[in-house]
Amino acid sequence: MHINTAQKLRKDKNAQAGIIIIILLLIFAIAVPIFTKAPDVFSEKILARPDCENLLGTNDIGQDIFSRLIYGLRTSLLVSVSTGLISTAISVVIGVLAGFKGGLLDIIFMRFIDAFLVLPVILVLIFVSVFIKPGIINLIILISLFQWQGTARIIRGQTLALKEKTHIYAAATFGSKKSYLLVRHIIPDLGHIIVVSFIYNARAAVFMEAGMAFIGVSNPSTISLGKIMHDAFKFYYLPAWVWWLLPAGLLLSMLLVSLTFLGNLMEKIIDPRLQNA
């Protein structure tokens, strides 16, 4: 009757695939650069086809595309995980507090969120990026600040419903403090929503970062999958897109799919009712 995570994992093929892809991507992003060339090194080979020396050929200024892809993946992973964590944390704190405390605090938080939600995020990000140096850290902070409002609203709604649940009343009648109710019941009960929010935020962050880099709003020295696609897109009429544009797109998709599978597994672990689902 125990919830056996390993056993659950053995049964869930999607989750296995997700974990394997995530591990491979992590190894790819962390370990492989040791053996590859530096991504900024120029060579005389321009727009070369893949060969033994350059596994995915070279770009228009003679840089190794494979090396740049791996460094780009690092950036995407860093941005997605960091932004996912930060924005989800903010949305949990704001959403749970607004829903649980209610009253004036709820009204203030909700109006603040409404104000943010009507802003065209991508345009605001572009304008803000014009004034600040769009480095990785700034980008993570910026995306996080514009990412949490939607999920905070969902979490607030769920908290409002949860705090009226009988098992929360029951826990209150054992003499628990409000902090206990929040930490032991409400936040864990929101677990699957938090996980989904994290995935949603991480995925949106990857897209947003890639999108901004793709339209050129990024630090030119930062290598990211979006930046690679931005550079490759200029030469779409050449056969180079096959080893330049396509691998970057595939890598981005794999990252998102694996995150989704992992999220589904976590949801099942958190909610024992989904054990046989």
Place this chain on the structure above:
Amino acid sequence: MLKVKNLRTSYGKNEILKGLDFEVSKEDIVAVIGESGTGKTTLALAIMGLLRYQQDNVKISGEIVFNGIDLSRLKEDELKKIRWSKISIVFQNVDNILNPVIPVFKQIKEILNSNDGTSIINDMLEKMDFPVSRAYAYPYQLSMGEKQKVMLAMAYILNPEFVILDEPTSALDFESKNNLIKIIKELSSQKAVLLATHDLDTAQNISNKTVVLYGGNIIESGSTKDVFTNPRHPYTRGLIRSYPSETRTKDLQGIKGNPGFTDNGCCFWPRCTQAIQICKEEKPLLTESNGRKIACHRYGIIPLVSVSRIKKTYENRSILKSISFDVYEGETLTILGRSGSGKTTLAKIIMGLIKPDDGEICLENMKVTCWDSAFYKKVQMIFQDTRAALSHRLNILESVTEPLLIQKCKSNEEMVDAAKQVLSEVGLPGSDDFLYSYPHHLSGGELQRVVIARALILSPRVLIADEPTSALDPSIQAKVLKLLNQIQEQRGLGMLFITHDLGVARKVSDRVMEINNGILKEKILR
């Protein structure tokens, strides 16, 4: 007519009566009730001066004053003059008392001590509704009811002033018993009677005063009506609850533990569900208030929760209009009402989950101002929707031990032991498989028991059960209701039982109050 002062009797070192004080006036019928072995027959024999015939090492002290004469100081010759003529007795075991080889007529005549008593005996037998044609029968030819009538005839034939009846109806069927009760009532007018019995129906029908005896001590006395309708000592209540009277609707409940009398402190404390430290150390004195005498350090059954003038309005609709009631220790008070009548709102107000518009709640006579962990340690609630009352994320062990975790009163090992103990109390296994299962693995009946176990783990004094069986099938419902009854008997819980089901209310309640249009009224179930 008869005054008993500090009467003590003992067989060797075994003290049976431990200082009894009571009196029987003319025309009084005093019932002495109690379990077997509490000293009823010893008292009867002591008054008759017959104890010395029981055993050699009998010691009697104190006074038994009959019409100004202390019977305990009279010699046998003097006693013989009083016995049967002034004080008579109907003994308990009629088969042992009547001589099997002498016709009953002759046995009655022996007492009359007259050569020509035939007409008197016949008159008496007629009064007894005993066929005169059978007067010359031998005891073995008579039924138990007839033998009992012969014993009564012997006791009343000399028209004594004081009659002792020792279990006069204990071996009789329902019809014979009622017949005999009628006869006793007729014969006992203008007489003083001491009725020693464990048959509460007889006591209630015949007597006008009742003395409750436990362990050789009087623990409660008063008018029979008061004692039976509103018992104040936990023992008296337990005794009445154990008796299957004709009007009783609640399942029978015994008194926890076995009679084992202690000389330290109150004689009842090992079985008492509201005993405190002083009960174990000091013997309570029999004190009088409002015409009732009671020997209890807590002045009788204590009110655990008192609700006064509770009002609640939702959207201009008055749900509760000045609701007041008390829940006493060890009793089940049922709040009966249709759906939406405000029963659950009332329960939530008591639990501090909803604020009332007005009114106050007292716990053990102290006004509740803050619903803190100390309050919840004493008051627990079983919620209506059992499945919703358990977190689906927590396994059974985590769910059951959650109250202890919150109260921080036990180590991890102690919590597991406590969980196993309460689960076993509610009839659930304490195996690892069960402890680590989740609510969705269990049936409705099992979940209900888990919820009850969780409510019991803090050993609360009051349990509020909000429709605890509404979602269960009749078979499981019966089991759960029996379980609650049993737990109440063992722990002396005060239970506020909320239901819309009149049948369930009948089976579980000591008292029923009906809530209608926000007003609570006492309801008599018959």
